[in-house]
Amino acid sequence: MDPFRLTSKKVLTLVMVIDKEQQKILLGYKKRGFGAHLWNGFGGKVEPGETPQQGALRELEEEAGITAKPEGFQKAGLLLFLFENDPVGLETHVYKAYSYQGQIRECDEMRPQWFNFADIPYDQMWEDDRIWLPILLKEQAPFFGRMYFKRRPLEESVPDQLTNLSTSTSTTSTAATTATTTITTASATPVVVETNSSTPIASLSKTMTATSFTPGQPKSGPFTMFEYHIEQNLLAPPKEIALDGTIASFEN
Numbered sequence: 038m039d040p041f042r043l044t045s046k047k048v049l050t051l052v053m054v055i056d057k058e059q060q061k062i063l064l065g066y067k068k069r070g071f072g073a074h075l076w077n078g079f080g081g082k083v084e085p086g087e088t089p090q091q092g093a094l095r096e097l098e099e100e101a102g103i104t105a106k107p108e109g110f111q112k113a114g115l116l117l118f119l120f121e122n123d124p125v126g127l128e129t130h131v132y133k134a135y136s137y138q139g140q141i142r143e144c145d146e147m148r149p150q151w152f153n154f155a156d157i158p159y160d161q162m163w164e165d166d167r168i169w170l171p172i173l174l175k176e177q178a179p180f181f182g183r184m185y186f187k188r189r190p191l192e193e194s195v196p197d198q199l200t201n202l203s204t205s206t207s208t209t210s211t212a213a214t215t216a217t218t219t220i221t222t223a224s225a226t227p228v229v230v231e232t233n234s235s236t237p238i239a240s241l242s243k244t245m246t247a248t249s250f251t252p253g254q255p256k257s258g259p260f261t262m263f264e265y266h267i268e269q270n271l272l273a274p275p276k277e278i279a280l281d282g283t284i285a286s287f288e289n
């Protein structure tokens with residue numbers, strides 16, 4: 038039985054507020070609930086009757102006190118978080134907000150703080166963030182990703198650094214460029230995830246093993262990410278994920 042088989046999904050949002058001029062990002066320190074004690078963007082569950090975009094704007098107001106301006110608000114990508122032996126996936130719609138009105142303020146759930154792009158506290162964030170946030174910041178969106186998490190063992194020993202990085206690039210029949218990067222550590226065998234190179238997109242597929250991160254990340258909760266798949270520079274932002282983990286549709 039596939040421990041990552043999905044029978045349903047929850048729809049969530051995540052908004053990254055960005056000051057392009059200052060090269061800063063607004064993150065929130067989550068004080069309670071899922072992902073407590075981690076820095077993250079602002080977001081939460083989409084409520085019945087809401088679109089993901091409406092849910093994202095509402096959560097940004099609730100959690101950071103600000104209203105994103107429509108002209109600077111864009112969908113950046115779509116992520117699917119899967120947890121071992123949990124049949125409910127988290128379909129997470131990620132947005133960028135380049136301008137806003139209102140006064141940033143703390144609430145009972147989140148404490149907002151600006152960070153320079155160079156000082157993003159990845160070691161106190163969900164492990165997947167270091168995969169897709171640089172793509173978002175470099176404006177290589179729209180992206181799509183699947184991130185696979187296992188419950189973290191109580192005792193864990195992992196190497197300090199990524200030790201081996203190999204990248205290959207090839208041109209597909211649809212004239213799109215496909216780059217495949219496999220990241221491995223000295224001690225682990227890489228697991229390779231295929232990217233469908235017949236789709237007319239430039240995509241990047243990355244796979245990593247359970248031991249690819251720095252030790253001492255209890256802050257990322259009881260889960261550890263052991264594998265991921267990411268595609269970037271899609272022609273349009275993905276709109277929905279099918280239960281088999283593929284993109285079901287794109288935004289118009």
Ligand SMILES: COc1nc(N)nc2c1ncn2[C@H]1C[C@H](O)[C@@H](COP(=O)(O)OP(=O)(O)OP(=O)(O)O)O1
Pocket residue numbers: 049050051070071072077078079080081082083118127129163164165166186
């Ligand atoms: C598992 O990996 C994750 N990585 C990142 N970067 N973000 C994640 C991950 N899993 C969930 N999230 C995000 C998505 C949402 O923005 C929040 C979770 O929202 P929450 O459960 O707090 O939803 P609310 O509606 O605010 O919850 P309550 O009102 O019930 O407190 O985390």
